[in-house]
Amino acid sequence: xxxxxxxxxxxxxxxxxxxxxxxxxxxxxxxxxxxxxxxxxxxxxxxxxxxxxxxxxxxxxxxxxxxxxxxxxxxxxxxxxxxxxxxxxxxxxxxxxxxxxxxxxxxxxxxxxxxxxxxxxxxxxxxxxxxxxxxxxxxxxxxxxxxxxxxxxxxxxxxxxxxxxxxxxxxxxxxxxxxxxxxxxxxxxxxxxxxxxxxxxxxxxxxxxxxxxxxxxxxxxxxxxxxxxxxxxxxxxxxxxxxxxxxxxxxxxxxxxxxxxxxxxxxxxxxxxxxxxxxxxxxxxxxxxxxxxxxxxxxxxxxxxxxxxxxxxxxxxxxxxxxxxxxxxxxxxxxxxxxxxxxxxxxxxxxx
Amino acid sequence: xxxxxxxxxxxxxxxxxxxxxxxxxxxxxxxxxxxxxxxxxxxxxxxxxxxxxxxxxxxxxxxxxxxxxxxxxxxxxxxxxxxxxxxxxxxxxxxxxxxxxxxxxxxxxxxxxxxxxxxxxxxxxxxxxxxxxxxxxxxxxxxxxxxxxxxxxxxxxxxxxxxxxxxxxxxxxxxxxxxxxxxxxxxxxxxxxxxxxxxxxxxxxxxxxxxxxxxxxxxxxxxxxxxxxxxxxxxxxxxxxxxxxxxxxxxxxxxxxxxxxxxxxxxxxxxxxxxxxxxxxxxxxxxxxxxxxxxxxxxxxxxxxxxxxxxxxxxxxxxxxxxxxxxxxxxxxxxxxxxxxxxxxxxxxxxxxxxxxxxxxxxxxxxxxxxxxxxxxxxxxxxxxxxxxxxxxxxxxxxxxxxxxxxxxxxxxxxxxxxxxxxxxxxxxxxxxxxxxxxxxxxxxxxxxxxxxxxxxxxxxxxxxxxxxxxxxxxxxxxxxxxxxxxxxxxxxxxxxxxxxxxxxxxxxxxxxxxxxxxxxxxxxxxxxxxxxxxxxxxxxxxxxxxxxxxxxxxxxxxxxxxxxxxxxxxxxxxxxx
Numbered sequence: 001x002x003x004x005x006x007x008x009x010x011x012x013x014x015x016x017x018x019x020x021x022x023x024x025x026x027x028x029x030x031x032x033x034x035x036x037x038x039x040x041x042x043x044x045x046x047x048x049x050x051x052x053x054x055x056x057x058x059x060x061x062x063x064x065x066x067x068x069x070x071x072x073x074x075x076x077x078x079x080x081x082x083x084x085x086x087x088x089x090x091x092x093x094x095x096x097x098x099x100x101x102x103x104x105x106x107x108x109x110x111x112x113x114x115x116x117x118x119x120x121x122x123x124x125x126x127x128x129x130x131x132x133x134x135x136x137x138x139x140x141x142x143x144x145x146x147x148x149x150x151x152x153x154x155x156x157x158x159x160x161x162x163x164x165x166x167x168x169x170x171x172x173x174x175x176x177x178x179x180x181x182x183x184x185x186x187x188x189x190x191x192x193x194x195x196x197x198x199x200x201x202x203x204x205x206x207x208x209x210x211x212x213x214x215x216x217x218x219x220x221x222x223x224x225x226x227x228x229x230x231x232x233x234x235x236x237x238x239x240x241x242x243x244x245x246x247x248x249x250x251x252x253x254x255x256x257x258x259x260x261x262x263x264x265x266x267x268x269x270x271x272x273x274x275x276x277x278x279x280x281x282x283x284x285x286x287x288x289x290x291x292x293x294x295x296x297x298x299x300x301x302x303x304x305x306x307x308x309x310x311x312x313x314x315x316x317x318x319x320x321x322x323x324x325x326x327x328x329x330x331x332x333x334x335x336x337x338x339x340x341x342x343x344x345x346x347x348x349x350x351x352x
Numbered sequence: 353x354x355x356x357x358x359x360x361x362x363x364x365x366x367x368x369x370x371x372x373x374x375x376x377x378x379x380x381x382x383x384x385x386x387x388x389x390x391x392x393x394x395x396x397x398x399x400x401x402x403x404x405x406x407x408x409x410x411x412x413x414x415x416x417x418x419x420x421x422x423x424x425x426x427x428x429x430x431x432x433x434x435x436x437x438x439x440x441x442x443x444x445x446x447x448x449x450x451x452x453x454x455x456x457x458x459x460x461x462x463x464x465x466x467x468x469x470x471x472x473x474x475x476x477x478x479x480x481x482x483x484x485x486x487x488x489x490x491x492x493x494x495x496x497x498x499x500x501x502x503x504x505x506x507x508x509x510x511x512x513x514x515x516x517x518x519x520x521x522x523x524x525x526x527x528x529x530x531x532x533x534x535x536x537x538x539x540x541x542x543x544x545x546x547x548x549x550x551x552x553x554x555x556x557x558x559x560x561x562x563x564x565x566x567x568x569x570x571x572x573x574x575x576x577x578x579x580x581x582x583x584x585x586x587x588x589x590x591x592x593x594x595x596x597x598x599x600x601x602x603x604x605x606x607x608x609x610x611x612x613x614x615x616x617x618x619x620x621x622x623x624x625x626x627x628x629x630x631x632x633x634x635x636x637x638x639x640x641x642x643x644x645x646x647x648x649x650x651x652x653x654x655x656x657x658x659x660x661x662x663x664x665x666x667x668x669x670x671x672x673x674x675x676x677x678x679x680x681x682x683x684x685x686x687x688x689x690x691x692x693x694x695x696x697x698x699x700x701x702x703x704x705x706x707x708x709x710x711x712x713x714x715x716x717x718x719x720x721x722x723x724x725x726x727x728x729x730x731x732x733x734x735x736x737x738x739x740x741x742x743x744x745x746x747x748x749x750x751x752x753x754x755x756x757x758x759x760x761x762x763x764x765x766x767x768x769x770x771x772x773x774x775x776x777x778x779x780x781x782x783x784x785x786x787x788x789x790x791x792x793x794x795x796x797x798x799x800x801x802x803x804x805x806x807x808x809x810x811x812x813x814x815x816x817x818x819x820x821x822x823x824x825x826x827x828x829x830x831x832x833x834x835x836x837x838x839x840x841x842x843x844x845x846x847x848x849x850x851x852x853x854x855x856x857x858x859x860x861x862x863x864x865x866x867x868x869x870x871x872x873x874x875x876x877x878x879x880x881x882x883x884x885x886x887x888x889x890x891x892x893x894x895x896x897x898x899x900x901x902x903x904x905x906x907x908x909x910x911x912x913x914x915x916x917x918x919x920x921x922x923x924x925x926x927x928x929x930x
Binding site: 001002003004024025048049050051052053106107109110112114116153154217218219221236237238239265266267268269270288289301302303304305306322323324325326327328343344346347 | 372391392393394396397398399400401402410411413414451452493494497498501502527530531534535536537540669672694695697698699700701702703705706708709710711712713714715716717761763764
């Protein structure tokens with residue numbers, strides 16, 4: 001079996017290039033070469049999320065759709081205000097149909113008018129501090145920066161930026177309410193793991209601008225998904241500490257500005273939660289694809305070594321029988337604590 | 353079958369899964385088709401590759417290394433057809449189970465009639481119903497339009513109206529679909545399948561066809577009390593393939609190299625189950641289960657009539673979705689080691705973000721095997737519920753064909769067998785066959801153009817006979833004798849066994865050994881509800897011999913944790929140490 005190595009970027013300096021695309025065509029608000037921060041709006045569009053159907057034929061008591069079409073005064077795509085006449089009969093006793101909401105006429109068919117109500121536009125944020133390197137007309141932009149990059153495994157779909165703060169004493173500490181206070185307001189904090197709803201609620205009330213966690217208890221996911229507070233999880237679910245490489249990287253960058261984009265991980269599209277600390281230094285892009293080879297820095301993704309990092313010492317030939325009887329392709333990994341373990345290749349990701 | 357009746361040709365069958373892609377090579381050896389070997393590679397359908405071609409090439413490369421046969425030319429292209437020097441293959445076939453679960457809107461008329469049939473049709477594909485729209489829907493038209501747009505469907509299934517039946521209500525539904533989807537950007541518009549009142553098919557195609565890809569299928573409810581999904585399933589299969597081809601890079605090009613159309617793996621799998629039902633006992637059903645990483649396929653066929661269902665729960669990315677159907681405690685009860693509910697839930701969430709990972713220790717192995725039991729249990733209960741609409745009694749299956757990495761990669765065959773028995777809890781007499789090389793879907797795809805190959809490969813040693821299982825049905829109390837068995841081996845050696853209610857017994861029969869057994873049912877015990885088998889018959893030993901599972905149906909586990917774990921270990925030991 002040929003196993004490709006999944007790559008997770010936890011890297012102190014790299015070139016980051018991200019496409020920021022609207023869900024539907026819209027308007028790009030920035031120009032190539034422009035500097036942006038993570039929270040800057042780079043493009044906007046109307047999302048088709050609220051419609052009102054006006055049954056003109058029924059309201060005017062007309063007999064056919066063709067007849068009704070003749071009395072509809074508006075064109076497709078026309079903007080109307082609430083109360084504007086959209087259809088009228090020209091008879092002696094004039095009857096009219098008025099727009100029930102302000103919006104755009106998106107369809108006229110079968111004696112009916114479908115209106116898309118005015119809604120606040122969907123605003124697409126840059127998601128990282130950097131420079132717009134390319135404008136994709138009506139679709140979005142490419143933003144590029146150099147800096148530290150940390151990719152997570154779970155996120156609640158929000159974007160923000162702030163100063164990075166350490167909320168706990170060690171990589172494995174639980175985030176509890178007493179560990180947060182008003183002096184942290186506006187910061188993006190990191191902590192080992194979170195198992196209490198009140199910790200998330202306090203973080204949102206302060207408010208922090210974001211949370212980076214090693215892990216979170218699955219029971220808190222519904223709450224975390226509802227919150228406006230951006231939350232990114234680096235390792236997974238349960239009580240898993242932040243891996244040492246990520247923790248060292250975060251500690252090194254405390255008090256620096258960090259951009260947090262907690263887009264849910266979608267393996268198919270490739271979108272992934274990530275934090276970027278822009279640094280004024282030249283950098284090269286990190287590879288997205290790799291194969292396993294000795295010497296690589298890897299992370300174990302499953303219990304009982306979940307979140308532990310080490311060096312891939314040796315890929316074992318053929319199939320290896322694990323203690324639980326499973327026969328699989330495996331590797332010897334020297335963990336940071338210097339002990340060697342045998343792990344299926346499928347349970348590793350390469351950190352680079 | 354000899355070479356005189358078949359065209360000797362080598363066939364490469366590729367299955368693109370959500371986690372792994374496999375390439376299996378079949379060829380004629382001494383006049384009969386054989387499975388030669390298979391290679392596999394990490395699937396590259398997802399980011400950052402977005403290219404099915406990459407993993408197919410890697411899997412073939414692996415196969416090339418294993419067999420020593422050159423299958424790719426110097427430019428890494430598949431050598432097709434085969435050359436006289438033995439390189440390449442003559443034909444290629446492909447099935448796919450990779451790709452995101454399809455988002456489907458189910459539109460129809462009555463909840464219990466057309467909407468239910470639509471639901472049943474959708475369940476045959478790797479798809480999830482995002483919303484239902486029927487006559488009883490109290491939402492305003494505005495709300496319905498917004499709901500359809502928000503759902504971002506890949507596909508809309510519209511049913512309703514018996515032949516010559518309702519038309520006005522169906523057309524109102526057509527209008528709703530048209531209004532909703534017409535305002536979507538052209539690239540985001542869903543495919544539409546109409547499988548309702550046939551009289552309307554032409555008109556609906558005319559109306560909606562201006563805006564969408566509309567496919568008409570035979571009515572899933574030709575009569576109010578008659579559901580017939582199979583013809584529409586064929587149309588759905590084609591549409592799913594179309595969607596996959598547009599979603600997944602490289603598929604279109606690969607498809608051009610194939611002899612048969614690209615087939616969704618569940619349909620290819622079901623094709624083989626249906627085929628088996630045509631050659632086995634027509635009074636019994638044939639069951640096929642395939643526990644995948646993102647979904648589980650469950651196929652049941654009786655005398656050529658197939659029910660195919662795809663459950664959106666597997667042992668990979670969707671493993672945590674088992675919690676939608678069962679409480680953590682219900683899963684833990686099948687583990688012979690202690691585990692907290694929180695630890696179980698965390699494990700399932702963690703596995704869902706590392707779908708290809710393997711159980712690293714005993715606990716992880718026990719969790720995944722327990723979840724497998726619950727997936728099988730859930731699927732079996734749904735099948736039974738559907739079955740009872742037609743059959744009053746318990747149903748027995750011969751054979752039961754099982755596949756999926758969790759079963760084929762289990763540390764011992766006994767563990768595979770016990771997962772199947774605990775999960776499905778079959779009744780009567782069945783042979784349990786393990787698809788140890790993950791070939792069933794590939795054979796189903798090949799069957800479209802070469803019906804001989806699947807027959808010959810099924811009869812070869814490519815599949816593993818786990819054993820014959822006899823699961824008597826009885827209301828006798830725990831511990832009372834329910835069955836006397838006399839077994840005569842080929843060498844004339846005779847043994848007798850008394851089976852007590854609540855026990856599982858492994859008969860001492862070696863792999864491939866034939867024995868004659870005579871069963872005396874005691875205390876009203878029924879041996880096989882619809883087997884029509886004589887009480888004396890021959891059985892062939894599988895890798896687990898032959899097993900009498902008299903643990904009762906459903907299996908009742910002791911409430912006390914210690915006793916329950918001991919019992920689970922005892923059952924395991926019984927099959928391991930026969």
